Amino acid sequence: MLEQYRIHIEHKGRQHQLLNALLALATGVLTLGYPNFLYLIAGAYLVGLGLLFVMFKVSPTVAAIPIVSGVIIFFFPELIPATLATFLAFFGFILLFGFQFALMGVLTLIIAALIIANPDSVAYLVAIFLLFYSISNLIRYYQNWKSDDTIIF
Template identity: 65%
Template sequence: MANYYHISFQQHKPKERTVLNALLAIATGVLTLLYPNFLYLIAGGYLIALGVVFLWFKTPAFIAGLPIVTGIIIFMFPEIIPIAFAIFLGFFGLILLLAFQFSVMGFLTLIIAVLIVMNPESVAYLIAAFLLLYGVSNLIRLFRGDDNRKGPGHIEDAKVIEE
């Protein structure tokens, strides 16, 4: 007689994380467009909230810590928003390119980071463009069904046979 067991471990809920990231990015992008003078509050708050969301869904510590540290730096030194956000976007773009295989958004993120460095006067609009692109692309990816891939740490259909 054989007993079959189904073991399924899941470290995070990808659909909930994608929806929360997308809504946070879209809301922050709209706030940035409406109130560009409060960019340091909006951008710093977004980065800290993004880091907390990453921690909540058990993303690796380096990826979760990067937005939190950048947000704190923006709160402490609001005059370096272009440099701090460009560095964050550069790292985030590389992470998107290399780790999550989300290459189109990774390239756009790197391009926006370069544009922020080249034109720091329009940093609020470039940050809003990034946030809106990131949020909408996450929602599109979710509704297309690309987010149903099994990530690391997910074991499905593991069967143990006892005799």
């Protein structure tokens, strides 16, 4: 007697990708518009990113890193360059080695090094990173949507 089982797992990675891209886009635009409020904008983005990771059941260690970074930025705004550079370096290595998104990983590592080298322009460097990251995520979302013919909101 032959029994067949079919397991269907629906992965909503595209929904995660879209929300992540929209969060990064809004944060990048706000950072360009209001660079003096970087500690509020960047702290809120990092906490929001961590909560987004928790919501989509990403590894707890990976989800905790942006939350801790955001809380550090809220309580110690003078540590913004070091905290953001450390977070971007960690995130760059994840993009470079983990998610097969090598170009964005290298760009993230370069931006982290530029933040350490020139901490006075941290707001604009973070805005550039967020805009590049959101645009690349939106492009990948559109490419996946075109190849799959379904859209997930």
